[in-house]
Amino acid sequence: MRFSFTTKSYGQEIILAPITLTLTKNQIIVLMGPSGSGKTTLLKLMAGLEKDDHQNPNTDLNIGMMFQEPRLLPWKTVQENIELAGPINHLLKELDLEDAAAFYPRQISLGMARRVAFARALASTPDLLLLDEPFASLDEDRVILMQNLILSAKEKLDIPIVMTTHDRREAQALNAKIYRLEGRPASLISVE
């Protein structure tokens, strides 16, 4: 799976330099970089939510995406939010959400909302999973839980996972290939 983008600008400012990224199955890629470096923009380009400066066409891939905020539909229950993306199968059980299935998003914690958003991304049986800051605002226990969920999804689905994070330790714990977005316009630099 190969993504190739030309530059990406907002107004006059070029945010991203041309970027090519090759992904293989059963691989986790972590994008690191300071706030505003273009990590989320790159994920959105891959998801087809944004176009590069040459209006590269949106992807035909089936994408599962977890945004920085859970972005659950507040008028749907936990179960309905997951089913929005596809069949729920065993996801409620696997992500320990069975007891919360009938709750509305306002009734659950942020950590649980993140898991629901993750379950929704998995329910779409994606070809590629994109996770934007999946550990942000989670306490240590919840970070470990989320890391385990990501590793388990990688094994089961046998698909590439691309995620952004600020924390290098989190990336290392996932045994991921790490890239840094550096400079302005930002280029993708492999970190070994």
Add this chain to the structure above:
Amino acid sequence: MLRFFRLPLLSTLLLIAIWSGLAYILQSRYLPSPFEVTNAFVAELASGALLFHLSVTSLRVIAAFIIALVIGTAIGLMLGRSSKANQFFDPWLIFALNLPALVVIVFCYLWFGLTEVAAIMAVALNKIPNTAITMREGQRALDPLLDEVAIIYRYTGWRKFTEFTLPQLEPYLAASIRNGLALIWKIVLVVELLGRSNGVGFQINLFFSQFDLTGILIYTLSFMAIVGVIESVVIKPWERRARAWRGEAS
């Protein structure tokens, strides 16, 4: 349950008591007592006239209400989505909003004759600008972040509208429906008074020409009761269901 209704019940009984007292003191044909109104109500009901005129007016209210809601919502959503369209049509909307209901009714009757279509059109035209403005605000308040969720999970067209857009518009739709019902039934009576030969408005005009306040009260109170029933049996339960996810009491 009884406790919930106790205060409204007491207040209604007090109102009837004041009305009875005034009618007893004044002894005037221009203020019939509740007893006289009740007797006349039973007679009008038994003759079938009351039910006929109430149902004719109700049908006009429903028809005008649905037309105004559908067209007003479509216009409002279009204006909310496109700032250019909004800039272009905003003067039209302000003009329509400030046009007196009576003028719209007279013009409709003059252009299209004293017909049923003209009557319903006149009522709907009066309500469309209000609905359009409310729904325009609803469209503007849609959460763009949820749009990205819709794109990722491939929700487009009607599916996107029902799953993502409509639930966000529900508070605005509820406001439109609630205000619409209150406004429309009042305009329908004027339309009937001016150009129809049946309906509650026509009957009120008839009783007015005969100085028959009892008749006017029978029809007014009966129709108010119908609007009240629609509000409590249809609109309130729907609002309650639509608000369940917010955890709000209705």
